[in-house]
Amino acid sequence: MKNRIDLDSALKLYDSFDMNYLSELSSGIRQLYNGDKVYFNRNFHVEPSNICRHRCKFCSYRRDNPQQPGAWSMSLEEIRDYCREKYTEGMTEVHVVGSVHPDKDLDYYVSVIETIKKEVNPDVTIKAYSAVEIDDMAKYSGKSWSEVLTILKDAGLGALPGGGAEIFEPAIRVQICPDKADAKTWLEIHRTAHNLGIRTNCTMLFGHLENRRDRIKHMIALRDLQDETKGFDAFIPLLFKSSNNSLSHLGELDIIEVLKTFAISRIVIDNIPHIKSYWPMLGKELCQLSLLYGADDIDGTINDSTKIYSMAGSAETNPGMTANDLEQIATSCGYRAVERDSFYNELSKK
Ligand code: V47
Numbered sequence: 001m002k003n004r005i006d007l008d009s010a011l012k013l014y015d016s017f018d019m020n021y022l023s024e025l026s027s028g029i030r031q032l033y034n035g036d037k038v039y040f041n042r043n044f045h046v047e048p049s050n051i052c053r054h055r056c057k058f059c060s061y062r063r064d065n066p067q068q069p070g071a072w073s074m075s076l077e078e079i080r081d082y083c084r085e086k087y088t089e090g091m092t093e094v095h096v097v098g099s100v101h102p103d104k105d106l107d108y109y110v111s112v113i114e115t116i117k118k119e120v121n122p123d124v125t126i127k128a129y130s131a132v133e134i135d136d137m138a139k140y141s142g143k144s145w146s147e148v149l150t151i152l153k154d155a156g157l158g159a160l161p162g163g164g165a166e167i168f169e170p171a172i173r174v175q176i177c178p179d180k181a182d183a184k185t186w187l188e189i190h191r192t193a194h195n196l197g198i199r200t201n202c203t204m205l206f207g208h209l210e211n212r213r214d215r216i217k218h219m220i221a222l223r224d225l226q227d228e229t230k231g232f233d234a235f236i237p238l239l240f241k242s243s244n245n246s247l248s249h250l251g252e253l254d255i256i257e258v259l260k261t262f263a264i265s266r267i268v269i270d271n272i273p274h275i276k277s278y279w280p281m282l283g284k285e286l287c288q289l290s291l292l293y294g295a296d297d298i299d300g301t302i303n304d305s306t307k308i309y310s311m312a313g314s315a316e317t318n319p320g321m322t323a324n325d326l327e328q329i330a331t332s333c334g335y336r337a338v339e340r341d342s343f344y345n346e347l348s349k350k
Contacts, residue, residue: 005268010216014264019256026263026294033273034296038330039340042323043093043300044086047307048112049073052099053136056166056177058208060244060312062099070311073101076115083119086305092341093300094120095161096128097308100180106141106148109133110155117156125158125342127201131189132164135181145192153198159342160193162201162236168221169214176208176247187225194231199343202232202272206261207240207253215261219268226271233344234274234297237261239281243313252313258286259293266294274344280319281309284329291333297340298326 005013013022051071052062063071074082083094094116098109113126129137129152138148149157167173168183181189190200202222206215219235226232239258242248253261266275277295279287280302287298304320323339330337339347 004270007213007216007220010219010264010268011213013267014212014216014260019259022260022263023292026266027292029266029270030275030294030296036334036336037296037338038291038333038335039274039297039338039344040323040326040330041093041300041340041342042088042091043095044091044303044305045095045097046074046079046082046086046112046116046305047097048079049099049101049104050307051101053102054100054132054177054180056180057246058166058176058205058240058312060241061308076111079112079115080119083116086303087120087124088303091120091124091301092347093125093127095300096126097161097163097306098129098133100133100136106137106143106151109137110151113152113155113157126156127159127161127342128152128157130161130163131186131193132181134160134189134193135185145189146196149189149193149196149198153196157198159233160190160198160200162203162232162234165203165218165222166205167208167210167214168218169210172208172210172214176205183221187221190231191225191229194229199231199233201234201236201276203236203238204265205238205240207257208247208250212264216264216268219265223269223271226269230271232272233342234276235265235269235272236276236278237265238278241281241309241312241314244311255286255289258282259289262290262293262295279321279329280306280316281314283315284321288329288333291330291335298329301326 050061050063138145193200204218242252274297275295276297277287277290278299302319304318310317327337
């Protein structure tokens, strides 16, 4: 593609302090892709367990074993009951955020999807399991990534969330999450999913040990894969939250750096249609401001169903918003709120 911003030019822009220019440029690009729309959906999360083999240093959620305070593990019956409690008419997506549980096998992960599918409306999209979890399912079942993804797709998997990407730069990745899928594996699993017709999201965890150059390189790696497969729907910059984890001493980024990161991601990633601003992590105000720096999607209603970010210190301790609340965030910035399904098909107003 011609006239594409490269690493050094993106870095120059990132290093500048012209917030007005960054806002104008990123907003101009978001306008080209998404006009005056801000997308949202109606969804809830299922977090079946937080017991995890991996020891990511940024994670405040994981526990080693069921005996540790704060550990949980849901049976299929508990997942069914939880879906009954959280599902409400009109929801279009269930997002499953798991862990790599030492005692669960592929059959269990298939059953989780089948249980949710059976319990909620069968038209609901199940967005489940990060590439890291897919990698471990393959390892422990002796199957290939493609076989695992096909089995999950046949069970009802609709899309993969973007988690586990963290930061691709090996020198940083080895310090923050040394024992899980490396960058090459993460990208290859998403390539495999795209080739099987499974659409996915992608993320970047920023604000820990990485620098601006590492972030831009991460964005360019995603841009390169998207050139090839066109399988990513949204990029989600995930701001590191520093409470209750092994990187707490790092503190958190200031608002200017966060907004710059949104703008730069919209400018660099010129081929992924949506930049998602995930409000349960950012908080409502910062989410709203990010709409002026390239973001066009604010995810969902959530219905108080995720704990990852509140455990890491997010101000949103019981995250839940109504469709009206989400619409208000968009319209107060001069945008038009549009309800979508998981694949950005627009839904008519109810
Ligand atoms: O990979 C963990 C992040 C991710 C912390 O696809 C943290 O629509 C900040 O991937 N501070 C999992 N972030 C969640 C995820 C996601 C979230 C929202 C939407 C979508 C989507 C995907 O959460 C992990 C990691 O990068 N994370 N701990 C923390 N302390």
